[in-house]
Amino acid sequence: MILDGQSPEAIAEAVRVLRAGGLVAFPTETVYGLGADATSDMAVGGIFKAKGRPADHPLIVHVAAGIKGTEALSRFAQPLPPFAQKLVQAFWPGPLTLIVTRQPGVAAAAAGGQDTIGLRCPSHPVAQALLEACAEQGVPGLAGPSANRFGRVSPTTAQHVHDEFGDALPVIDGGACEVGIESTIVDCSRGAPVLLRPGLITRAQIEAAAGERLSDREVLETPDPRASGTLEAHYAPNAKLRLMDAKAIQAGLDVLGPGAAHIAVWTRAEVRSHSQRVLQRRMPDDAVASAHQLFAVLREFDAQGVKLIWVETPPDTPEWEGVRDRLHRASMG
Numbered sequence: 001m002i003l004d005g006q007s008p009e010a011i012a013e014a015v016r017v018l019r020a021g022g023l024v025a026f027p028t029e030t031v032y033g034l035g036a037d038a039t040s041d042m043a044v045g046g047i048f049k050a051k052g053r054p055a056d057h058p059l060i061v062h063v064a065a066g067i068k069g070t071e072a073l074s075r076f077a078q079p080l081p082p083f084a085q086k087l088v089q090a091f092w093p094g095p096l097t098l099i100v101t102r103q104p105g106v107a108a109a110a111a112g113g114q115d116t117i118g119l120r121c122p123s124h125p126v127a128q129a130l131l132e133a134c135a136e137q138g139v140p141g142l143a144g145p146s147a148n149r150f151g152r153v154s155p156t157t158a159q160h161v162h163d164e165f166g167d168a169l170p171v172i173d174g175g176a177c178e179v180g181i182e183s184t185i186v187d188c189s190r191g192a193p194v195l196l197r198p199g200l201i202t203r204a205q206i207e208a209a210a211g212e213r214l215s216d217r218e219v220l221e222t223p224d225p226r227a228s229g230t231l232e233a234h235y236a237p238n239a240k241l242r243l244m245d246a247k248a249i250q251a252g253l254d255v256l257g258p259g260a261a262h263i264a265v266w267t268r269a270e271v272r273s274h275s276q277r278v279l280q281r282r283m284p285d286d287a288v289a290s291a292h293q294l295f296a297v298l299r300e301f302d303a304q305g306v307k308l309i310w311v312e313t314p315p316d317t318p319e320w321e322g323v324r325d326r327l328h329r330a331s332m333g
Contacts, residue, residue: 001167002158005126005174015133016174018043018142023050025147025161026130027174028096028122030182030199030311031154031295032161033062033144034169035130038076041109044143048109049263050165050272053150058145060120060183060228064131065093067072069121072140083210084188090209093123095179095200099187099225116189116225128172146182147171151333152296153237156180160299180292181322185227190220196227198321200291219283233324236333239264239300241309243331246271249310253278265314279304283312287319293328293331 003010005027014024021043023081024035034050036043038061048055063072069092073080077100080088084098102117107141111117119141120130134142147161148171155161158173165171184199186206192215195203207213217224231234244252247267253260260275268283279296282288301309311327314320 001170002162003170003172005172005226010172011129011133014130014170015137015139017170018134018139019137021046021141023047023169024166025154025158025169025171026142026144027124027158027172027177028127028144029124029177030179031156031177032147032158032171033142034147035062036141036196037134037139038107038110038141039139044107044109047143049144050169051145051148051150052231053145054107055109056112056226058114058118058226058228058229059110059145060097060118060250061107061110061141061222062127062131062144063121063141064135065121065128068132068135068140070103072135073119075140076103076119076131077101079171081188081191081214083193086210087112087186087188087193087206088121091201092121093128094121095183096120096122097183097185097228098302099185099189099196099227101189107143108143109250112226114225116187118227124174124177126172130172130326137163151231151234152183152234153235153302154295155299156175156295160296176296178292180294180296180328182229184322185229187225187227189225190222192220194220194224196224197229198325200288200322202318204318217290221282229329232329234329235295236330237309238302239306239309241298241311241331243311243313243327246312249312252310260305262305264304264309266297269312279306287323290314290320292325298330
């Protein structure tokens with residue numbers, strides 16, 4: 001069922017379900033999350049079962065802002081290094097996840113059994129209303145991966161979640177997600193900041209806020225902690241997705257000619273098909289706008305029953321890194 005995110009009664013009902021160990025989908029500024037009480041390994045196990053997600057693939061724990069968020073940090077994480085504290089001050093609430101050293105004995109299932117845990121403070125007002133209400137009722141944080149089957153396209157509207165899980169899952173409707181791709185993930189557990197997953201927040205912004213350069217993960221002596229959304233194949237639509245330059249896309253359409261069918265095209269450059277059965281959408285020239293549209297466009301193509309999706313490769317510039325990352329992983333699915 002879809003609940004009105006502006007209704008206090010809906011928030012109260014969601015908190016009741018979460019306190020009882022159930023699952024509730026909720027909006028964030030990035031994508032919709034599938035939430036459970038992060039301190040309950042049994043409740044978190046429900047997330048892994050619903051998504052079909054491996055239990056050793058960790059989840060991100062979402063916490064409230066302000067005093068409740070500060071209390072949650074000390075509940076889930078050991079003291080943060082100074083550069084991590086600077087990142088919290090600069091980007092929370094917002095689309096940044098920090099991987100930090102976990103407090104022993106808490107949220108082991110959400111952490112995938114690791115000694116580290118991912119923490120984020122979302123900026124979406126409905127998410128904050130839910131997190132604050134949960135904290136007041138003794139639930140300090142919500143484990144919340146994207147509310148979709150494991151490895152598939154992330155949801156950016158309540159209807160996307162409903163399409164994925166049906167009426168059995170309560171979904172708090174907070175409108176379309178503003179950012180549209182998942183948070184930037186920075187590992188802060190090895191003494192220096194390491195970028196694990198790009199997103200809306202760029203490398204330059206991270207380095208400016210942290211006051212130090214991002215470390216090269218290849219030169220560190222310890223391996224990366226496992227983190228959400230970092231598998232080679234992820235975010236994949238049902239159709240096969242290929243990244244191509246505009247000339248290759250146009251050449252492919254020319255070869256197929258009027259008989260082309262079951263193909264969708266998402267490009268910044270203008271391309272033309274001689275077939276009325278090719279579905280074409282225009283990719284914005286702006287990286288932020290493209291991120292906002294990305295998953296919704298892929299879901300639309302799937303809903304139209306296409307078999308192939310041809311996407312023009314985004315520019316190799318810093319602001320496009322998050323979109324390139326999602327499309328590359330989607331093409332590997």
